[in-house]
Amino acid sequence: MLPALISMILLGAVLLAAPAQAQDRRAVSEPSLPVQLCATLSPSPASAEGRWPEETQRLQSAINHCPSGGAVRLVADAQGGRFLSGPLTMKSGVTLWIDRGAILSAVPDPRAYDTGARLCGSVAAKGSGCLPFISFKGTTGGGIVGDGEIDGQGGAVMVGHDETWWQIARRADREGGKQNNPRLIQADHARDLTFYRITLRNAANFHVMLDEVEGATFWGVKIDTPADARNTDGIDPSASQDITIVHSYIRAGDDNIAIKAGKGATRHVSILDDHFYWGHGLSIGSETxxxxxxxxxxxVTLDGTASGLRIKSDVSRGGLVTRVRYEDVCLRDNQKPIDFDTRYDASAWGLSIPVYEAISLHDVTGADGTLILRGHDGDHPLTVQFDGVRFGQGATWQVENVELSAGPGGVSPTPPGLTLTPAAGPPPDCGGRWAPFPE
Structure with missing residues (x-):
C-alpha cells in the first residue's frame, strides 16, 4: 500500500521557472581588498608570550580608532604571524584585513568570553554563557577579508580545564545539557557585511551566525573544521535577508549551512557555485x-555530506518554507541526498506545524542513498516539483503526505505511484564539477 495521501501530478509542459524574487535582491559582485588602511599590525611580544589581554587591547584599540571606510591589517613578520586574542568587537564601516600568513587565534580561556554568569566552558541548563570571538553589533558596512585565517582553537585544551571546547560539546550531548562555547563570528542587527577570501577554522561553536542581518556577502570563504566537532555549523543566517554565499568551500562538524527563522523570517538568500564536504548538509531549519x-x-556540489539538500523542522518550531529552488546540483556519498522532513524530532510536541511548499529541483544529480520527502499530514502536504532529477538505481524513496509534480526532464528512480516516460538523453555530467578542498 502506498504511503498515506500521496498526490502525483505529471506536468506536460516545462517546470515553471523560479520566481524572480527567489534570491538575494541586491546586485552582488566580487568584493575587493581595502585601499584605505588605518593600521598595519604584526604580532606583538604580548601575543607570543601569551599575554592575550594586552594583545586584545591593542587590536581592539586599532579597530576603535579606525574611521569608517578604513581597514586594520594584520600581517606576519619574521617572528611569525599568530595573534592570540580574546573577544573583539567590530565597528561600523571598519574592515579587518588578515593578510596571508597571519592567523588570528581565539584564546582558549573561558574567562575571556564569560558573560558574567561563570558558565562559559561548562555544561549547564542554558547555553548562552559565552561572548563570541568576533562581534558585529548594530554595525553597517565593513567585514573581514584577506587570505589569512581565524582559528577558534576548538580542539585546544581550555585554560584551567582538562577538556577542549569540542569535548565540552560532546559531553553536553551525552549528559543532555547545553554547551557553553563561544561562537567564532556573530553579527546582530547589522547591515551590508562582507566576508572575502578569509579562512575560518576550528570554531568552538558555530563559525558564523547572522541574526537580523540585512545584506551580507560571503565570497571565496573557506571553513574547515573536523567532522566530529559537534555544533560547528558553517554559516547560519537567521531572521535575515539578502544574503549571498558564493565561490566558497565548507566542511564542518554540523550543518554546512543552516538557514533559520526562529525570531524572524529569513528570505532572499542565494547560495551559488559553492562546494560542501563533510558536514550535515545544506539545511533549512530546524527553526522555521x-x-x-x-x-x-x-x-553547488555536496561531496560526502551526511544529508545533502535538507529541510528539517517539527511541531515545536515549524513554519512555512516556500519558494525554494535547487538547480544544477551535484551530490555524491550522501546517506540522505534529499532529506525534506517535517518530523525532524519525532518526539517533539507543539502546534507549530511545518509546511513546505513550492519546492523545486531542476537538474539535480546524485548517487545512491535514502531520498526522504515527509509532509506533516494530509492537510499540510509537502509539495515538490522535479525536472531532470536523477539518482542511482540503488537510491530508495521514503515518501509520505506529499504532492509531487514532474517536468519533461523527469525524476529517476521514479517515486512510488508516479508514472513517467523516461527522459531522453544522458543525465548532467558532474565529472568536471568536483573540487578538492583548497588546502
Whole structure:
C-alpha cells in the first residue's frame, strides 16, 4: 500500500521557472581588498608570550580608532604571524584585513568570553554563557577579508580545564545539557557585511551566525573544521535577508549551512557555485516558525555530506518554507541526498506545524542513498516539483503526505505511484564539477 495521501501530478509542459524574487535582491559582485588602511599590525611580544589581554587591547584599540571606510591589517613578520586574542568587537564601516600568513587565534580561556554568569566552558541548563570571538553589533558596512585565517582553537585544551571546547560539546550531548562555547563570528542587527577570501577554522561553536542581518556577502570563504566537532555549523543566517554565499568551500562538524527563522523570517538568500564536504548538509531549519522563503541554490556540489539538500523542522518550531529552488546540483556519498522532513524530532510536541511548499529541483544529480520527502499530514502536504532529477538505481524513496509534480526532464528512480516516460538523453555530467578542498 502506498504511503498515506500521496498526490502525483505529471506536468506536460516545462517546470515553471523560479520566481524572480527567489534570491538575494541586491546586485552582488566580487568584493575587493581595502585601499584605505588605518593600521598595519604584526604580532606583538604580548601575543607570543601569551599575554592575550594586552594583545586584545591593542587590536581592539586599532579597530576603535579606525574611521569608517578604513581597514586594520594584520600581517606576519619574521617572528611569525599568530595573534592570540580574546573577544573583539567590530565597528561600523571598519574592515579587518588578515593578510596571508597571519592567523588570528581565539584564546582558549573561558574567562575571556564569560558573560558574567561563570558558565562559559561548562555544561549547564542554558547555553548562552559565552561572548563570541568576533562581534558585529548594530554595525553597517565593513567585514573581514584577506587570505589569512581565524582559528577558534576548538580542539585546544581550555585554560584551567582538562577538556577542549569540542569535548565540552560532546559531553553536553551525552549528559543532555547545553554547551557553553563561544561562537567564532556573530553579527546582530547589522547591515551590508562582507566576508572575502578569509579562512575560518576550528570554531568552538558555530563559525558564523547572522541574526537580523540585512545584506551580507560571503565570497571565496573557506571553513574547515573536523567532522566530529559537534555544533560547528558553517554559516547560519537567521531572521535575515539578502544574503549571498558564493565561490566558497565548507566542511564542518554540523550543518554546512543552516538557514533559520526562529525570531524572524529569513528570505532572499542565494547560495551559488559553492562546494560542501563533510558536514550535515545544506539545511533549512530546524527553526522555521517565522518563515523561510525565496531561496536559490545553484551550481553547488555536496561531496560526502551526511544529508545533502535538507529541510528539517517539527511541531515545536515549524513554519512555512516556500519558494525554494535547487538547480544544477551535484551530490555524491550522501546517506540522505534529499532529506525534506517535517518530523525532524519525532518526539517533539507543539502546534507549530511545518509546511513546505513550492519546492523545486531542476537538474539535480546524485548517487545512491535514502531520498526522504515527509509532509506533516494530509492537510499540510509537502509539495515538490522535479525536472531532470536523477539518482542511482540503488537510491530508495521514503515518501509520505506529499504532492509531487514532474517536468519533461523527469525524476529517476521514479517515486512510488508516479508514472513517467523516461527522459531522453544522458543525465548532467558532474565529472568536471568536483573540487578538492583548497588546502
Amino acid at each position: 516558525n517565522a518563515g523561510v522563503s525565496d531561496i536559490l541554490v545553484s551550481a
